[in-house]
Amino acid sequence: MTVKSFDRGVFLPHYKEYTENDPITTISLPSEVVIPLHQHIGAPCKAVVQVGDKVKTGQKIGESDAFVSASVFASVDGTVVAIEPRPSFTGGKVESVVIEVSPHQEDPQWSERDLEQLNNDQIKQAIKDAGIVGMGGAAFPTHVKLSPPKPIDAVIINACECEPFLTCDHRILVEMTDELVEGAKLIQKLINADKLYFGVETNKPDAIEALNSKLTAEETIEVVPLDVKYPQGSEKQLIKAVLDREVPPGKLPLEVGVVVQNVGTAVAVYEACRYEKPLYERVLTVTGDGAAKPANVKVPIGTTIGHVIEQCGGFKDDKEPGKVVMGGPMTGFAQTRLDIPVVKGTSGILLFSEEMLVKSEHRPCVRCSRCVVHCPMYLYPNSISVNAERGLYDQAVEWGAMDCFECGICVYVCPSNRPIVQLVRDTKKAQAAK
Numbered sequence: 001m002t003v004k005s006f007d008r009g010v011f012l013p014h015y016k017e018y019t020e021n022d023p024i025t026t027i028s029l030p031s032e033v034v035i036p037l038h039q040h041i042g043a044p045c046k047a048v049v050q051v052g053d054k055v056k057t058g059q060k061i062g063e064s065d066a067f068v069s070a071s072v073f074a075s076v077d078g079t080v081v082a083i084e085p086r087p088s089f090t091g092g093k094v095e096s097v098v099i100e101v102s103p104h105q106e107d108p109q110w111s112e113r114d115l116e117q118l119n120n121d122q123i124k125q126a127i128k129d130a131g132i133v134g135m136g137g138a139a140f141p142t143h144v145k146l147s148p149p150k151p152i153d154a155v156i157i158n159a160c161e162c163e164p165f166l167t168c169d170h171r172i173l174v175e176m177t178d179e180l181v182e183g184a185k186l187i188q189k190l191i192n193a194d195k196l197y198f199g200v201e202t203n204k205p206d207a208i209e210a211l212n213s214k215l216t217a218e219e220t221i222e223v224v225p226l227d228v229k230y231p232q233g234s235e236k237q238l239i240k241a242v243l244d245r246e247v248p249p250g251k252l253p254l255e256v257g258v259v260v261q262n263v264g265t266a267v268a269v270y271e272a273c274r275y276e277k278p279l280y281e282r283v284l285t286v287t288g289d290g291a292a293k294p295a296n297v298k299v300p301i302g303t304t305i306g307h308v309i310e311q312c313g314g315f316k317d318d319k320e321p322g323k324v325v326m327g328g329p330m331t332g333f334a335q336t337r338l339d340i341p342v343v344k345g346t347s348g349i350l351l352f353s354e355e356m357l358v359k360s361e362h363r364p365c366v367r368c369s370r371c372v373v374h375c376p377m378y379l380y381p382n383s384i385s386v387n388a389e390r391g392l393y394d395q396a397v398e399w400g401a402m403d404c405f406e407c408g409i410c411v412y413v414c415p416s417n418r419p420i421v422q423l424v425r426d427t428k429k430a431q432a433a434k
């Protein structure tokens with residue numbers, strides 16, 4: 001087996017053993033869900049329901065006229081009890097539709113369509129109507145990504161799941177292989193790409209086997225085993241590993257004729273096209289040494305992380321964790337409260353004990369250059385951080401801050417525990433404010 005990779009990056013401990021063999025399960029519904037009207041890159045939605053309205057699972061509750069946006073849907077049967085700003089996982093508040101969950105839930109009824117009969121306009125419309133976004137965390141509207149202004153010759157399904165702890169994509173790969181492959185083929189057809197690749201890290205041999213068992217007769221589809229290295233699942237590193245193409249700094253994958261889609265997104269595309277099912281639920285991983293019963297669970301969008309944690313047995317030994325993170329440990333967002341809702345891009349809820357946390361003060365840069373040696377984007381994180389720390393944001397930009405995709409490797413390797421990613425975010429915010 002030929003295993004491909006990219007230059008630089010780091011080998012991280014996996015910690016996937018907590019949940020990698022746990023099948024996807026469901027949880028009991030909460031008493032209310034909080035569905036943000038802005039959970040994607042692009043224009044926020046406006047509510048199309050009012051307080052007092054009865055809503056059904058899968059009913060559209062928010063939309064926007066903007067091309068770069070994604071509609072949002074009720075994830076339960078219930079009654080709208082508020083439309084108001086509520087706390088968001090990124091900090092601050094986001095206008096949200098609050099739905100009191102009805103004690104009587106009806107199974108949603110979906111039509112079934114013959115995928116062979118769908119033309120490309122119908123596929124794209126189905127994806128847009130379903131409000132699908134990139135479910136790996138970026139939450140970029142999928143119908144926009146699948147409208148490239150240039151010819152595309154390759155689609156890569158990102159099946160790396162390279163962040164430690166997370167295993168929800170792994171479980172989708174082995175439990176929903178047919179749906180995943182069908183969704184990926186729909187994407188390939190829509191953008192008229194010659195080749196379709198599945199990039200999978202070799203720590204998921206069952207996933208590689210499951211995919212290969214479905215693809216034996218397919219000449220234009222290839223499963224590519226990849227080195228277990230972080231950030232293998234980042235778009236630019238994935239494209240380099242699979243196709244040996246370099247995406248230029250500041251450019252998108254379409255510049256080199258490639259579109260990358262996440263595993264969960266491809267399954268959502270299948271469900272939208274096959275059943276006209278909107279994106280109102282997702283699979284995520286609840287894990288960490290502070291979780292009582294780590295699990296992979298399918299969760300209605302808008303369920304609070306507190307309810308999800310409770311449904312997974314709560315905190316280990318009833319002990320308050322030292323840190324709660326939404327997303328992966330490298331790129332996720334630390335949370336200080338548990339009434340934050342799961343959104344379309346939430347891949348995990350991580351609970352870390354006090355013992356697991358590295359605690360030390362930020363210290364001055366000692367010019368060891370470890371961050372430079374490991375940065376997968378060939379940036380100078382040391383110079384970015386030193387300048388940003390002094391408020392010299394223009395200089396931080398000159399050192400490449402805008403090309404940083406916040407993978408967190410520099411923070412991981414830094415002996416001085418420098419808050420480099422936070423300083424990059426400060427720089428980007430200062431640039432956006434100009």
Ligand code: SF4
Nearest residue numbers: 375404406407408410
């Ligand atoms: S500077 Fe950005 S891209 Fe480079 S290692 Fe740090 S977080 Fe990753």
Ligand code: SF4
Nearest residue numbers: 365366368369371414
């Ligand atoms: S790893 Fe930390 S201490 Fe070393 S050069 Fe980079 S910022 Fe400075």
